[in-house]
Amino acid sequence: MDETRAGHGQHGGKVQVQQGPAQQPQPRQPRQRPRPQRRRDLWAAGAGLVAVGTAVLLGELAAGLVSPTVSPVTAVGGAVIDAVPPGVKEWVISVFGTADKVALLGGMSLVIAALAALSGVLEVRRRFAGVAVIAVFGAVGLVAVVSRADATANAIAVPVLVALVGIALLRWLIRKLLAWQAAAPAAPAAAAPDESPAGEAALARRRFLLALGGTAAGAGVVGVLASTLRGAAAVVSDVRSRLALPAAAAPVPPIPAGAEIRLDGLGPLVTPNKDFYRIDTALRVPLVDPTTWTLKVAGMVEREVELDFATLLAKPMTERHVTIACVSNEVGGDLIGNARWLGWPVRELLAMAGPKPGADMVLSRSTDGFTAGTPLEALTDSRDALLVVGMNGEPLPFEHGFPVRLIVPGLYGYVSATKWVTELKVTRYSDDVAYWTPRGWSERGPIKTSSRIDVPQDGHGVTAGIVVFGGVAWAQHTGIGKVELRVNRGGWQQAELAPGISKDTWYQWKLPLALTPGQYEVQVRATTLDGVPQVEESAPVAPSGATGFHTVRVMVNS
Ligand SMILES: Nc1nc2c(c(=O)[nH]1)N[C@H]1C(S)=C(S)[C@@H](COP(=O)(O)O)O[C@H]1N2
Ligand SMILES: [Mo]
Numbered sequence: 001m002d003e004t005r006a007g008h009g010q011h012g013g014k015v016q017v018q019q020g021p022a023q024q025p026q027p028r029q030p031r032q033r034p035r036p037q038r039r040r041d042l043w044a045a046g047a048g049l050v051a052v053g054t055a056v057l058l059g060e061l062a063a064g065l066v067s068p069t070v071s072p073v074t075a076v077g078g079a080v081i082d083a084v085p086p087g088v089k090e091w092v093i094s095v096f097g098t099a100d101k102v103a104l105l106g107g108m109s110l111v112i113a114a115l116a117a118l119s120g121v122l123e124v125r126r127r128f129a130g131v132a133v134i135a136v137f138g139a140v141g142l143v144a145v146v147s148r149a150d151a152t153a154n155a156i157a158v159p160v161l162v163a164l165v166g167i168a169l170l171r172w173l174i175r176k177l178l179a180w181q182a183a184a185p186a187a188p189a190a191a192a193p194d195e196s197p198a199g200e201a202a203l204a205r206r207r208f209l210l211a212l213g214g215t216a217a218g219a220g221v222v223g224v225l226a227s228t229l230r231g232a233a234a235v236v237s238d239v240r241s242r243l244a245l246p247a248a249a250a251p252v253p254p255i256p257a258g259a260e261i262r263l264d265g266l267g268p269l270v271t272p273n274k275d276f277y278r279i280d281t282a283l284r285v286p287l288v289d290p291t292t293w294t295l296k297v298a299g300m301v302e303r304e305v306e307l308d309f310a311t312l313l314a315k316p317m318t319e320r321h322v323t324i325a326c327v328s329n330e331v332g333g334d335l336i337g338n339a340r341w342l343g344w345p346v347r348e349l350l351a352m353a354g355p356k357p358g359a360d361m362v363l364s365r366s367t368d369g370f371t372a373g374t375p376l377e378a379l380t381d382s383r384d385a386l387l388v389v390g391m392n393g394e395p396l397p398f399e400h401g402f403p404v405r406l407i408v409p410g411l412y413g414y415v416s417a418t419k420w421v422t423e424l425k426v427t428r429y430s431d432d433v434a435y436w437t438p439r440g441w442s443e444r445g446p447i448k449t450s451s452r453i454d455v456p457q458d459g460h461g462v463t464a465g466i467v468v469f470g471g472v473a474w475a476q477h478t479g480i481g482k483v484e485l486r487v488n489r490g491g492w493q494q495a496e497l498a499p500g501i502s503k504d505t506w507y508q509w510k511l512p513l514a515l516t517p518g519q520y521e522v523q524v525r526a527t528t529l530d531g532v533p534q535v536e537e538s539a540p541v542a543p544s545g546a547t548g549f550h551t552v553r554v555m556v557n558s
Contacts, residue, residue: 040181041121047173048120048130049113050212054219055166056112059158061222064229065284066154072141072162077104079144123174131167138163169215176211180204236289240402245390248342249316256499261508263470265455269508271337273397279326279413282368286420290403299425302354309403315344320384321501323474325447327412328541332452332550338505341407342390347380349387355426363425363432364406364418372418373434374408383409383477409504410477412445412545442544449475449534451483451526451550458552464517470510473526479503481529485511487522517558523549
């Protein structure tokens with residue numbers, strides 16, 4: 001309708017418009033002024049809606065790509081739920097019943113829409129006023145996402161992206177709107193009696209409408225993609241949350257008394273899932289539906305075997321604490337974690353397939369194309385390499401390989417711990433190459449014996465007197481025999497070593513040292529149960545894992 005009127009204005013209306021101010025300058029101007037102003041504000045509100053709406057939808061899409069569980073909108077919603085006083089919460093539930101979540105999302109959409117429209121109106125009136133609204137809006141999203149338990153670095157980037165895209169789109173649309181307004185003959189300044197302004201105005205108008213419409217259409221596409229992705233994530237998320245893990249066939253070996261040393265700054269013996277380090281090559285966390293998941297065993301085998309999830313869950317499960325580490329973990333680094341893994345021994349599955357003589361490697365493949373090459377022996381010996389379904393009593397988190405991953409005690413993750421695993425190819429090292437091998441990492445990756453000082457932290461100050469040092473040490477599959485510290489390169493002093501849960505986990509240790517004021521350099525060294533000390537010489541992480549003693553500098557104050 002509006003479009004048609006505009007079309008006429010372009011051709012014949014020009015004269016009329018110019019006529020107005022010329023014929024009745026006094027009575028018409030005061031009435032006409034607020035109208036274009038109001039109309040401009042309406043268009044600006046539309047620009048705000050389209051800019052912010054596009055940004056929010058793009059944020060939902062980006063979040064859906066990096067993590068199946070984190071969405072800025074639901075994070076803000078969650079924060080709202082957490083912040084609302086109990087009385088209000090009960091009132092909302094009593095009014096909306098089970099539709100309370102829908103009501104919340106609906107309410108949030110209204111608030112977002114109102115703020116978006118406001119940002120447009122403010123921006124058209126005063127440069128950066130609307131930008132400021134969006135910036136505050138982004139900051140609220142950022143705080144909400146950061147405060148969520150499952151927030152990751154990628155997820156934290158999303159609200160920032162939303163704010164930046166929203167601001168950029170708003171500025172762009174408002175600039176186009178202002179260009180139209182400036183060229184519009186209705187504006188007194190542009191009403192000069194030459195021919196060009198009306199044509200120019202029509203052109204500027206069309207530019208603005210095209211930008212607005214084009215962006216809105218783009219937002220529509222993004223919205224459809226985001227909701228498709230969300231829908232798929234919600235389905236798999238739902239399957240995961242309703243999954244009942246089987247109990248282990250034999251109880252998990254108990255944690256020995258005293259294995260966990262309680263010391264401020266020393267992390268827990270068993271790493272919570274949300275704090276567990278995470279390494280993957282995939283840009284987005286794969287979303288694998290367990291109801292369609294299968295694992296194929298192929299290659300040099302007597303018979304190919306295919307396993308589905310229900311069959312796997314029905315197998316007698318083993319549960320073990322195992323400390324896994326990344327080959328990229330620097331000396332003293334935190335790319336290491338200890339969890340309780342529930343799974344079926346891989347050797348049972350391989351036995352069903354029957355590896356042929358001459359095979360020495362299993363190439364495990366993930367849905368995302370990642371592959372790891374594991375010595376066949378490590379998967380068939382008694383070390384309990386597992387096809388894991390549970391982590392610390394929960395189904396595997398999406399980020400850690402849901403529904404099924406491999407965990408092999410004693411080997412770095414890149415040669416063993418394939419997440420979202422779907423294929424095991426029995427093969428030879430001479431015939432197949434895993435993902436990281438041609439990228440500068442060694443073919444085999446046994447974890448190197450190492451140790452870490454967690455307290456006091458490097459560079460921190462402490463008070464003179466008894467200073468308690470504490471940390472962890474690991475030599476998976478061999479076990480730690482002793483841990484020693486030395487101060488300023490003096491003699492090694494043996495630390496108190498807590499019992500490990502098993503040889504495949506890290507051990508905690510502590511050592512109280514009497515220190516007078518001054519600057520100290522303290523180093524740690526672990527020795528295996530077999531009496532082999534960790535390597536002193538520093539080596540970088542590539543190609544096969546870092547070596548050297550973790551060294552901290554501590555300032556002891558009086
Ligand atoms: N599919 C897949 N599996 C993978 C990886 C990967 O990039 N993709 N990274 C590996 C590496 S290098 C390590 S150290 C461990 C990390 O496991 P986590 O992310 O559960 O801590 O997973 C391994 N499994
Ligand atoms: Mo790794």
